[in-house]
Amino acid sequence: ETVMTQSPATLSVSPGERATLSCRASQSVSSSLVWYQQKPGQAPRLLIYGASTRATGIPDRFSGSGSGTEFTLTISSLQSEDFAVYYCQQYDNWPPITFGQGTRLEIK
């Protein structure tokens, strides 16, 4: 099973600034990496797939990069609605699909 590890656990950033979130896989997942956003009391929302492709309707301030075992989600200019928990997920070595433990992005 591929273990996904995210860092940091919590990230404090001011609105308008850039946020950079990291995700590491225990073995190569090629570019088969997804990012989700989850707000309190809501289901996750797909943001990025294929490590760098934005899903339908996702603003271009969200960008993803990386391949193999190291991945990054960047939010270029944080808006109030972006403060949430972000999860990465791999789909290269599945089943099982595996998720990271999440990064909480909070207002500084």
Add this chain to the structure above:
Amino acid sequence: QVQLVQSGAEVKKPGASVKVSCKASGYSFTNHIMHWVRQAPGQRLEWMGWINTGNGNTKNAQKFQGRVTVTRDTSATTVYMELSGLRSEDTAVYYCARQYCDPNNCFSAILGYWGQGTLVTVSS
């Protein structure tokens, strides 16, 4: 538009079973894989299994082998997840999630559309 509407919250005693439903609409039901994912309080998302809604084939995570059963009713465009032998650690929000398709491809293991979640509480 794609909609997944799940059944309501449940409270169960240890050892009991729970069956959660996920009613799909807005797309061709039998053309898309459905997954089940759960989230215990303060924990990461945990994949449980999936069903090919066209032929009914399923695959479950090894952790849940023998305890989870995923089925579908094509006439009702509904997928069901039944978890047996409940224990306190099964207290979680359970989500159904449909595979994602972009204009060129459908991706079996990318979860593009999610139900609202069903809270299952296991308590004596």
